Amino acid sequence: DAGVIQSPRHEVTEMGQEVTLRCKPISGHNSLFWYRQTMMRGLELLIYFNNNVPIDDSGMPEDRFSAKMPNASFSTLKIQPSEPRDSAVYFCASSSTPKPYEQYFGPGTRLTVT
Amino acid sequence: DAKTTQPPSMDCAEGRAANLPCNHSTISGNEYVYWYRQIHSQGPQYIIHGLKNNETNEMASLIITEDRKSSTLILPHATLRDTAVYYCIVHSGNTGKLIFGQGTTLQVKP
Numbered sequence: 001d002a003g004v005i006q007s008p009r010h011e012v013t014e015m016g017q018e019v020t021l022r023c024k025p026i027s028g029h030n031s032l033f034w035y036r037q038t039m040m041r042g043l044e045l046l047i048y049f050n051n052n053v054p055i056d057d058s059g060m061p062e063d064r065f066s067a068k069m070p071n072a073s074f075s076t077l078k079i080q081p082s083e084p085r086d087s088a089v090y091f092c093a094s095s096s097t098p099k100p101y102e103q104y105f106g107p108g109t110r111l112t113v114t
Numbered sequence: 115d116a117k118t119t120q121p122p123s124m125d126c127a128e129g130r131a132a133n134l135p136c137n138h139s140t141i142s143g144n145e146y147v148y149w150y151r152q153i154h155s156q157g158p159q160y161i162i163h164g165l166k167n168n169e170t171n172e173m174a175s176l177i178i179t180e181d182r183k184s185s186t187l188i189l190p191h192a193t194l195r196d197t198a199v200y201y202c203i204v205h206s207g208n209t210g211k212l213i214f215g216q217g218t219t220l221q222v223k224p
Contacts, residue, residue: 004157031210042214043158043201043214044214045211050210056211093157095210100208100209101146101148101160101163101210103158103160103210104160105157105158106157108157
């Protein structure tokens with residue numbers, strides 16, 4: 001099995017630019033999670049989807065962040081406009097009912113906003 | 115979800131058992147204890163979980179005290195590849211909304 005796939009692995013952009021992070025969950029998994037990790041704040045859950053529907057987006061920092069899941073095999077996390085404080089590693093994870101707690105994480109995208 | 119308390123760091127000699135403690139004194143009756151680990155530069159990895167009975171799998175053992183206020187993750191024969199941050203999480207299990215704390219950084223030394 002391929003595991004969770006994220007792209008790009010590294011992204012460097014200038015402040016004010018739009019950034020799109022992509023995730024392909026494990027085939028057959030029906031839950032998808034976006035996390036952000038920084039040294040200061042640790043690993044934070046931003047949003048999660050169940051059966052392609054956003055269930056909880058209370059962790060999304062502000063309106064500059066948006067996430068979509070148009071189908072079961074693809075999700076995006078968009079930041080527009082990006083700011084230096086958005087620099088972090090963004091992880092995508094997936095899981096399947098009845099084990100939503102057993103999440104499989106992707107390799108992450110390291111985002112640097114200058 | 116109940117709050118957990120873990121020591122920030124621990125050392126272990128290679129080949130010895132690593133015992134990682136976690137306090138969760140406010141755990142509710144329907145909440146499970148989950149353990150994940152994160153090896154440097156990788157995404158977290160699920161290890162094991164339990165409710166009140168001790169659990170064992172190919173990766174580790176989980177010992178939960180009778181009052182469920184604390185637990186210990188045991189890696190029976192630690193290797194250098196077990197060097198990682200270990201997270202103890204308490205959650206009801208009905209959703210995937212896991213709250214990761216700061217965890218314990220385990221350093222396995224030769």
